[in-house]
Amino acid sequence: MKYIQTEYSGPLNGTVHIPGAKNSSLALLAAACLADNIVTLEGIPHIDDVRLIADIGRDIGLKLTQAGGQVIIDPRWIHSSVIDPGKASSYRASYYFVGALLSKFGRVTIGLPGGDDFVSRPMDQHIKVFQALGAQVRIFKDYYEVEAAELRGADIYFDTITSGATMNAMMMAVLAKGRTQLHNAAVDPEVCDTARFLNQLGARIYGAGTDRIRIEGVPYLNGGFHTVIPDRLIAGAFLMAAGLNGGQITVKDVIPEHLGSCLAKLEEVGLHVECGENSITAYGSGLLKATRIRAGMYPSFATDLQQPMTALLLQAQGKSIVTDRVYPKRFAHVPQLRRLGAEIEIRQESAFIRGGLPLRGGWVHATDVRAGICMLMAGFTAEGSTCITGVEHIERGYEDVIGSFRSIGGKLSMRELDAQEISSRIHMQG
Numbered sequence: 001m002k003y004i005q006t007e008y009s010g011p012l013n014g015t016v017h018i019p020g021a022k023n024s025s026l027a028l029l030a031a032a033c034l035a036d037n038i039v040t041l042e043g044i045p046h047i048d049d050v051r052l053i054a055d056i057g058r059d060i061g062l063k064l065t066q067a068g069g070q071v072i073i074d075p076r077w078i079h080s081s082v083i084d085p086g087k088a089s090s091y092r093a094s095y096y097f098v099g100a101l102l103s104k105f106g107r108v109t110i111g112l113p114g115g116d117d118f119v120s121r122p123m124d125q126h127i128k129v130f131q132a133l134g135a136q137v138r139i140f141k142d143y144y145e146v147e148a149a150e151l152r153g154a155d156i157y158f159d160t161i162t163s164g165a166t167m168n169a170m171m172m173a174v175l176a177k178g179r180t181q182l183h184n185a186a187v188d189p190e191v192c193d194t195a196r197f198l199n200q201l202g203a204r205i206y207g208a209g210t211d212r213i214r215i216e217g218v219p220y221l222n223g224g225f226h227t228v229i230p231d232r233l234i235a236g237a238f239l240m241a242a243g244l245n246g247g248q249i250t251v252k253d254v255i256p257e258h259l260g261s262c263l264a265k266l267e268e269v270g271l272h273v274e275c276g277e278n279s280i281t282a283y284g285s286g287l288l289k290a291t292r293i294r295a296g297m298y299p300s301f302a303t304d305l306q307q308p309m310t311a312l313l314l315q316a317q318g319k320s321i322v323t324d325r326v327y328p329k330r331f332a333h334v335p336q337l338r339r340l341g342a343e344i345e346i347r348q349e350s351a352f353i354r355g356g357l358p359l360r361g362g363w364v365h366a367t368d369v370r371a372g373i374c375m376l377m378a379g380f381t382a383e384g385s386t387c388i389t390g391v392e393h394i395e396r397g398y399e400d401v402i403g404s405f406r407s408i409g410g411k412l413s414m415r416e417l418d419a420q421e422i423s424s425r426i427h428m429q430g
C-alpha cells in the first residue's frame with residue numbers, strides 16, 4: 001500500500017506551474033461527446049480522474065489520444081451510451097456523460113456518481129434538469145437510466161447554486177429544441193470555461209458567469225480547439241504553503257481573478273500577495289493571524305480550499321473558525337489533524353482551531369483530495385515524520401504531488417508497505 005511520508009521542511013520557496021483545472025477538464029472531456037467532429041483540448045491534467053474518463057470513453061467508442069499537452073478527441077465513433085457502473089461510480093463527474101450523450105442517443109445508462117465523500121452529495125438538481133428538458137429518470141440500486149425521445153428547452157430554477165448541475169444543464173440544452181434558461185445558475189470559472197468551449201464548437205450559450213444563463217438550441221456542434229483554464233484550487237493551496245513556515249511561492253500560468261477571495265484571506269492572515277498578469281507570488285512573514293473562514297460558492301472562499309487553509313491556520317496564534325456552507329460536514333481532515341496534536345473542535349458545523357501549537361508527526365489517512373493536501377501541508381510543519389495513507393484520493397486531483405512540492409523545498413517521498421504492516425504501525429500510534 002502506498003503512502004506519502006513528509007518531514008518538517010522549513011520555509012517553502014520556489015515557483016510552481018499550475019496545470020489545467022480538474023473540475024473543468026472533467027466537464028470538457030464529457031462535453032466533447034456532443035461534437036460531430038474532432039476536438040482538441042489543451043492543458044488537461046494527467047490525473048486519475050482523467051484516466052478514468054479516457055477509459056470510459058474508449059468503452060463507448062470515443063477515440064482519445066494524448067499528444068504532448070493536448071488531448072485529441074474524436075467523438076464520431078461513439079456507438080454506445082451504456083456506461084460501466086463501476087467506472088462511473090469511481091468518480092464524481094460521471095453525471096456529465098448524461099448531459100453529453102442524451103441528445104444523441106435518447107437513452108443513457110450509467111452508475112451513480114462517486115467522488116469524495118462529504119456525508120451528503122445529492123444529485124437532485126441534475127435530475128431536475130433531466131426532467132425539465134423532457135427526460136424520464138429511473139434509479140436502480142447502483143445505476144440509473146435517463147431516457148428522452150426528444151429534448152426540449154425549458155426554464156429551470158435551481159433550488160440551490162450548483163456548479164455541477166449548471167454545467168450539466170448547459171451540455172444537455174445545447175442540442176435541445178428551443179430556448180433553455182437557467183436561473184440561480186452557478187458563476188464559477190469552470191462554468192464559464194465549459195460555456196466558452198461549447199460556444200467554440202458552435203453552441204449558443206449567453207450569460208455564463210451570471211446567475212441567468214440562456215441557451216438557444218442548435219442542431220449540431222462542430223469540432224474545435226480549446227485550452228482549459230488553470231486549476232485555481234491547486235494554485236490556492238500552493239500559495240497557502242508559502243505561509244506555513246515563512247517562505248515565498250510563485251504560482252505561474254494562473255488567472256489571478258479566479259483566486260480573489262483566497263488572496264484576500266491570505267492577506268488578512270498576514271501573507272503579502274503580489275499579482276502579475278498570469279502569476280501570483282505569496283510571501284509569508286512567519287507571523288500569522290487567526291481568522292474566520294466561511295466557505296461558499298464562487299466567488300466566496302472555495303470549499304476545496306478550506307482544508308489547506310486549516311493547515312495554515314494551525315500555525316496562526318489564537319482561535320480561527322472555519323465553516324463550510326457548501327458541504328457543512330466536510331471536516332474528515334479534522335480527526336486526522338488531531339492525531340498530529342492539533343487542537344480543533346467541531347461545534348455546530350464549524351471547526352474551532354486553536355493555532356500556534358506544535359504538531360508532531362504520525363500516521364494519518366486522507367479521505368479526499370483536499371484533505372490529503374491539508375495533511376501534507378501540516379506534515380511540513382510537524383516535528384518528525386508524518387505518513388499519509390489514502391494516496392489514491394490525492395492522485396485523483398494532483399498529477400505529480402511529490403515532484404511539485406519537492407520543487408519548492410517540501411521534504412516528502414512516496415513509500416510502500418504492506419497493508420498489515422501499516423495497520424500495525426497505526427495501531428501502535430494509538
Ligand SMILES: CC(=O)N[C@H]1[C@@H](OP(=O)(O)OP(=O)(O)OC[C@H]2O[C@@H](n3ccc(=O)[nH]c3=O)[C@H](O)[C@@H]2O)O[C@H](CO)[C@@H](O)[C@@H]1O
Pocket residue numbers: 023024026092093120121122123124125126127160161162163164165186297303304325326327
Ligand atoms: C467534479 C467537480 O467539479 N467537483 C467540484 C464540484 O462538485 P459538485 O459539482 O458536486 O458541486 P456542486 O457545485 O454541484 O454542489 C454545490 C452545492 O449544491 C448541492 N447540490 C448539488 C447538486 C445537486 O443536485 N443537489 C445539491 O443540493 C451540493 O450538495 C453542494 O452543497 O463543486 C464543488 C463545490 O465547489 C467542489 O467541492 C467540487 O470539487
Ligand SMILES: C=C(OP(=O)(O)O)C(=O)O
Pocket residue numbers: 022091092093114115116117304368369370397
Ligand atoms: C471534491 C472534489 O472532487 P469531486 O467533486 O470530484 O469529488 C475536489 O476536487 O475537491
